[in-house]
C-alpha cells in the first residue's frame with residue numbers, strides 16, 4: 315500500500331476544503347476537520363481522514379446539516395443540554411465545552427446531554443479537554459447495534475465507548491477511552507480484510523455458534539469484553555446516552571439510518587467533576603500521582619493514553635501518512 319505524507323496543517327486544509335466543497339460552512343468544516351486531524355495526529359486513524367467520504371456523503375444527501383448552529387440550554391442548575399442541530403458532533407462538542415466547565419465549577423459537578431448530532435466518534439478528545447481545565451471527565455455514546463446482550467445472539471447494543479480523564483500537573487492528563495465490546499468493529503473488519511482469525515471472545519455467528527472467523531462475527535454479533543460484564547456496561551451506555559437524554563438507542567439509530575449506511579445519529583452523555591470541590595482540594599493531584607507512580611513502578615505497565623501522547627509528539631513534526639487511495643478519493647470529492 316502506497317502512502318502519502320502530509321503535515322498536520324496540510325491534512326487540515328485537505329479536510330476543510332473537502333467538507334466546504336460538499337456543503338459544510340466554515341464553522342462546521344473547521345470543527346470536523348479539527349477533530350479528524352487531532353485523531354490522525356494521535357494515530358487513531360479510524361476517527362481520522364478515513365471518515366471524510368462518509369461525512370461528505372451524509373451532507374450531500376441532506377441527512378446531516380453542514381450549516382448546523384448548536385443551541386445551549388440549561389435544564390437544571392447542574393444540567394446542560396446542547397442540541398447539535400443535526401450537524402456533526404465536533405461543533406456541538408466545541409460549543410458545549412465552556413458551558414459544561416463553568417457549570418461544573420459552579421456546582422462541583424455538572425452533566426451534559428448532547429443530542430441531535432451525527433457520529434460521536436472517540437471519547438478521548440472531550441474528556442482530555444475537561445482534564446486540561448482541571449476537571450475529571452466522563453463521556454459515553456451509543457451507535458448502531460453490533461453487540462449481543464449477555465446470553466443472547468442478536469445484536470442490540472452499540473460497541474458503546476466510555477472515556478474517563480483525570481487532571482495532572484505539568485503532564486498530559488490521565489485518559490482512558492474504551493469500547494464495551496471485546497474488539498472494536500473496525501478491528502474485526504480489518505481482520506476480515508486481511509484473512510486473519512479473531513479470538514473466540516470477539517463474537518458469535520448468526521446462530522450463536524462459537525467462531526474465530528471475523529466474517530461470521532460480522533454476520534452474527536459481537537460480544538461485550540469480559541462476557542456479561544462488558545454487556546452490562548454497553549447496556550448502561552445505551553441508557554445514559556440514549557434513554558436518559560432523549561436520544562436514540564442503537565436499535566433506533568439504525569432504523570433512522572434506513573439502510574443509507576451513513577454516520578449514526580445520536581447523542582452523548584458527559585459528566586464533569588470539579589475535584590477541587592470534593593473534599594481534598596490540596597491533595598487530590600498528589601494522591602493521583604502516588605497511584606500513577608505505583609503503577610509505573612511495575613515492569614510492563616504504562617498509563618492509558620500514553621501511547622497517544624507519544625504519537626502526538628512524533629506527528630507534530632513528522633506529519634502523518636494516509637493511503638494514496640484515500641487521498642485520491644478525497645481529491646475526487648472536491
Ligand code: NDP
Pocket residue numbers: 434435436437438455456457472473474475476489490491492493494497498499615616617618619620621622623
Ligand atoms: P483500545 O482497546 O485500543 O484501548 C482502550 C484504552 O486502553 C485506551 O485508553 C488505551 O490507551 C488503553 N490501553 C491500551 N493498552 C493499554 C495498556 N497496555 N496499559 C494501559 N492502558 C492501555 O480501545 P478500543 O478498541 O476499545 O476503542 C478504540 C477507540 O474507538 C476509542 O477511542 C473509542 O472511543 C472508539 N470507539 C468509538 C465508538 C463509537 O461508536 N463512536 C465505538 C467503539 C469504539 P492508549 O490510547 O494510550 O493506547
